[in-house]
Amino acid sequence: MPTPDGLFRAAKATDSDVIFCVLTFIEVWSRSPEYVKWLATRGGVLFGGGPLNQEVGDSLTAAGVSIFNLYGSTEGGIMSTMLPAEVGRDWNYFRFPALVTPEMIPNDDNTFELVMVANEFCRPSVLNTKVGGIDAYSTSDLFKSHPTKSGYWKVYGLTDDQIMHSTGEKTNPGPLENILNQNPLVLSSVIFGRGRFQVGVIVDPKPDYRFDPTDELKLSEFRNKIWPTVEHMNEYAPQRSRLFKEALSKLSKPFTYTAKSTARRQVIISDYDEEISALYDTVEESAQTAIPPPPQWDITMTVVKFIRQIVIAVMSTDVSDDDDIFQRGCDSLQATWIRNSLLRAIRDTTQFDARKFAGNFMYSYPTIATLTTFITNLLSGNDDGGDISHARIVDEMRTMVSKYSQNFLDHCHKGHEASHSAERSGGCMVLLTGSTGALGCYLLVQLISHLDVSRVYALNRKSPNGKTLIQRQEGALLEGGFNSEILQSKKIILCEADLAADCFGLPHASYQEMQGSVTHIIHNAWSVDFNLTLKTFESNIKGLRNLIDFSLSSTLSRPARLLYTSSIGVFQNTDAHGNSVLAEKPIEPEAAIGTGYTESKWLSGGLNGAWNVNEWVPALIQSGSILGLLPDDHKPVSWISLDIAASSLVEFCMSLNLPPDHIVHLVHPHPVHRSSLASVVSSEYSVSLVSYAEWLAALEQKAVILSENVDNKQIPAEAGLPTHLRVQRLLPLFRRLAAKETSSEAMGFDSLDIAEAVALSPTLADPVLPQLGSEDVKGWLAYWRKKGLLPASFS
Template identity: 50%
Template sequence: MPMFHGMGVLQSCWTASSGLVVSSFEPKSPAPVPTPDALFVAAKATESDMCFACLHSSRRGPGTRTTFAGLLLVEAWYVCLVPLFGGGPLNKEAGDFMTSQGVSILILYGSTEGGIMSPILPSQVGYDWDYFKFPGLVTPHMEPYGDNTYEFVMLENEYCRPSVINIKIGGVDAYASSDMMIPHPTKQGYWKVFGRTDDQIMHNTGEKTNPGPLENMLNQDPHVLASVMFGRGRFQAGILVDPRPQHRVDPADETKLAEFRNMIWYVILSFQMIIVSNPSKPFTYTAKSTARRQAAIDDYAEEIDAAYDRVEESTQSSIPPPSQWDRPTTLDFVRAVINKVLVHNVDDNDDIFQHGCDSLQATHIRNALLRALRDSAQLDTRKSVRNFVYDLPTVISLAAFLLELATLGAWSGSLKSIESRADSMLAMAAKYLNDLPKHKSATSTAGLHPVILVTGTTGSLGSFLLSRLVEDPSVARIYAVNRPARDGRGLRARQEAVMASRGLDIACLENSKVVLLEADISVAGFNLSHEVYAEMQSSVTHVIHNAWRVDFNLSLESFEPNVKGVRHLIDFALSSPRPSPPRTLFTSSIGVFQNIEGVQLAEQFISPAVAVGSGYSELKWVAERILMEAAEKTSLETLVVRVGQICGGPDGAWNAHEWFPSMVQSATILGCFPDDPKAVSWVPLATAASALAGLVHAAYKKDVIHLIHPRLVTWSSLAAVIADELNVSLVPYAEWLSRLEALHDAPPRRPDGRMEVELLRTVRALRVLPWYQGLQISRSGTEALGFPALSVTRAKELSPVLAEVAPLSSEDVRKWLAFWRETQSL
């Protein structure tokens, strides 16, 4: 171990404190090179019992086992755990091989701020060599970071205090390390280092990429010296690669460049998103011989921009545009593009979003179709409808759109009238009201305590709702129903992660009355076994339907699986053998008020034209209509709860990507924050959950209520705290919006004259600029920013929690700001 290294320094201390004898190479000039072979020979010659070494690779060969086994204790030193330094773990293949040969591998985890935080010489090691546990002198706190990853936070205790304090947990001083870890799947208390929170790449789709594991994988390639991933604010990730000296190529040589990319491509990334370093622009490295991430990204900003431009320009360019614009040719072209992007065929009338199309694929389809219009029809597509793929999600409708643009230069049907969209909503509701079953009670199975089926417990509101239901001693059982995760993670792990991230006690999941079920309510029978479904039918007394896809781009038709779920829940309730069907509560949204003005809008059913806006608001109305009609025609008792704007949790936690936190983040960049003298009725997360849970005990037949704060406060009172804390001015909303639009249209330039594109990608408010532009500020009889003013009379009658909740205060605002600062979202 080099003596300038932290581990080398510690060995010097151990020599004095515990009698450890250190053997080292004899001082010479030039100094001996500590190759693996030289280390093995020296360790054997000095009869060493242990060998501490910085391991980056391991060779296989004759005699390796006899040299190692019983002789050397090998330590893998994770240099990446010192903030501002980088590095990587021991090669997984090499570690597994050495372990299989009888070698015991020890991980030593430490940092400048916390010292050594793992057992130095654990009594037992084994095949899980890449996991470790914390010793008794360290008090770890694992902060959930999503996807079963956690940030390690070191709490102060009487034995150990971090040298840097940057956070408080439960009133205790602590050091948030920014080190991401994942738990051992079966061994309680064992952890593996996964990466760094400050290296997370947030894409403009809201998805995240953790570059650490992917970079480490690529850095093991014999052709690669170092790699750096990029893609913050972009729709996909890319990677910068610095080849080893013997493999360096001139990026201008397309043949050599392609050969090198083919050697390292694997299946990690798009071929076009691999940028190879230019010998004239070398990477810079830290003292630990790892690439400086931000320096590399800054140096290659032009190349990165060009790579994304190429992807946009070349999307589906392999499919030639129509040589003539007629219906059969256009249909063939659109069909080919969609089937290639989705990697499977869909029927011409199928909704592509019901066949797995995501936002990235929708972007590819849009770019390919617009490219065809530019190249073949010589049409200026800059003013084309932004979300036309979402508005027209079938081959047939997209082909009609494309053909009309190509031949007439305009699309006459791109904006349906409010009346026609309302007709579509009525038609969809009527479709799912056909053949409603009649409730036929069998032998009475009535119990004294509620048994609840609740959907959507892995979201913010749902997780608090589940916790509140568990706390209710009158509730006998809770079936928490959620869809299976696309990434294969189990429901228990997902539920624990979301609850821990919101400060909820995951121990409540150990309660015997909690039953976690992976199911799909859009399918008859919920894709559950007959036994489980029958058990729920015979016991459930209340249904709380809280699960709903949130995507404001999708059209009404693309949301249809959600309305299928509503109908299947109605069928479930009406087929119950109990004396009366389970009472059904549905969490709708105040977003259904899209086209109406007035003071204190009543808690009652509304006409479809009022809800015409986004597919999200339109389908919420459809679900309301189906439930109201079902209650009218059957013995089903239903309650529609239109949930208003939910604000932060008890600790201030508020998703930084929602519209208001994004607006707050813009303040320091724009130098201002919008003001409005009108009121807001935002309800805290915990209050909303408690109110919903309490409604289990409310009496209703066919009711609609508004779950909003009954004690209004002015926007100005909240905005004043933000302006003061962030040291910005308060301005009229129109001025704030104009500054945001100016930033979008003409971003500032860097000293070198280039546009500061990264700023545009990091200002979250720019991502929802059309939404801000669509707010109807001048609408009369509204709350702040044009939000509807709603009655809450019936809600207070049914929910004592709402009747007693305290108004929002400046302290609430400071909690939000503190949370965003702690999570580096501000």
């Protein structure tokens, strides 16, 4: 039985110069850097039987592999040039040789059906039509023409496979299925939707990932794991052909395959007729159909009443028009139900094309009021379907800054010099937020051990999983490699708090006590959710304003000093070039546009190797387990370990020389070349190092980072979000980093000026401050293995 590995070994053993195979073999070979490297030394790879995935072909071509596209059929023989002299970027296009007389019949979607006309040199074995009175063979194959090269064509699909929707529009499933089939968990897929408003898909998992289809939890997990690939597919699909998450049907019957290992589309769709009907019924039932839609969509009061009823019915709780539904507990499934209800009402009562809402617009308009405005504007033609421009985002950012920058208090408590003398003699009292996080643990430990600190108020959000704050703090300390007995210190006061609430949600007496004692504030807490937009982060911004008000309302002789930890992500759109550095000063809002929050903290692991598995560097390393390669970069990195970062932050906070409204950059003053760190991973896991561009191309081809050595079971809560969700958010970051080729540091980051930081921190100013090295990397790898993120070896 021919297999990808078997054919490759045979080709190599016989020193073949041109290898002829089915496209699925090429797709498997493309995932092995060793195979690709050898193929690049050959004359080329010749394939037929269907269209090769565009990204696979582009990736191989970029790696120096020549790809020859062979088109033919039993009825017509070979109808393309066999081995053209040049292919390059246009590997997926071909010309008809002179012995073939093609007649390209145009369709209304810019595709053409090939009809092969008989001539004296080439006569099809099957004749089923005539062209100009001459016998011909209608192939039912669809083609698209090259945009600039006349006479060049590429195979697009089959006319028999075209899906005619209830709207009269068509979907060509072949190219979309090719993208979905690139997911490492997917063996094959079949898109359906004939006579329906939208398409759906049935997916046959690879044998190692199959599960009981009646297990709804496993079904949901599998959908989530392949969803990033579906989203990638949706980027290429027309609106009528985009998939919603609830349109992924369960596999309840085995697929049947042809001799070429391709799924028998019509047979499978026929086998699944009942399941497909049930799926569409389920999608319809997810809408709140019992609530009558508004008689008119241009009257705001009737629309807002309808939307309010939908939201309350789905969430089973009262929500005011200006409440952020996600802050009130709305989850992604409920958001989908609300969206479906609105889409069905719009579809049933208007002529508007509701498929413009392929994404979940609920995240961009998370209140009943903003959702009403969005819907009414869209239906009246005053909106573009939810795409938010950079200018609009900047305007929202400036508006929010203005909202929370008004009417600051005047600190008027004077004459309490005793508090100053107490502070100078070792009586500093610190309010620390986020002490259960990775950096927060280091800050807590260092503040407790600091001779000038007499008390630490550690404020943290209420736990959603029922654990007490003391349990969470103990677990966080143990995770960071600390002894949890430190919590027995009389210096610590743990408090569950809501920074956005009045008095932080604390008893008034406790709040007053802190007003009269807190001298320093280190704000190190911020919600982490990468689906949410700026509006939903407003409670965090309100919490920051409340901390400012708390400082200014201090009953001590001067306000409490507030140190706020931001993120390197605010520089994601800067345009520093070459050797230029970014100054320690405020930046414009345009620089930070991209995500509500970014994982990129510019911090590395702790003393025991602990490095949050949800951040981008661990995910990047994990990609090596499925790609067989990792990105190399000879530029420097300024990553700083958690212990050094915490020491520096405490020194910033306690410094008598730190002026108000000051910005400092916390990065390592002695960068190291990233290649010196990457080489350790390469050695530990025997994985190849390639350029960032080559690695990203391979990653895009995979569409999802999911190690085949990681159990499919739900990852434990302490391991953070599942890999597929983490990487779904990280791919846009990796793409943005690739676009910043002129950056002065590795991975697309810019160098930051640290003159002020070094002047204020003896730790950073230490000339023998340890740099990152091989032992640090080995510690990170050991930690990630312990957390189940990485296997013992990459195979």
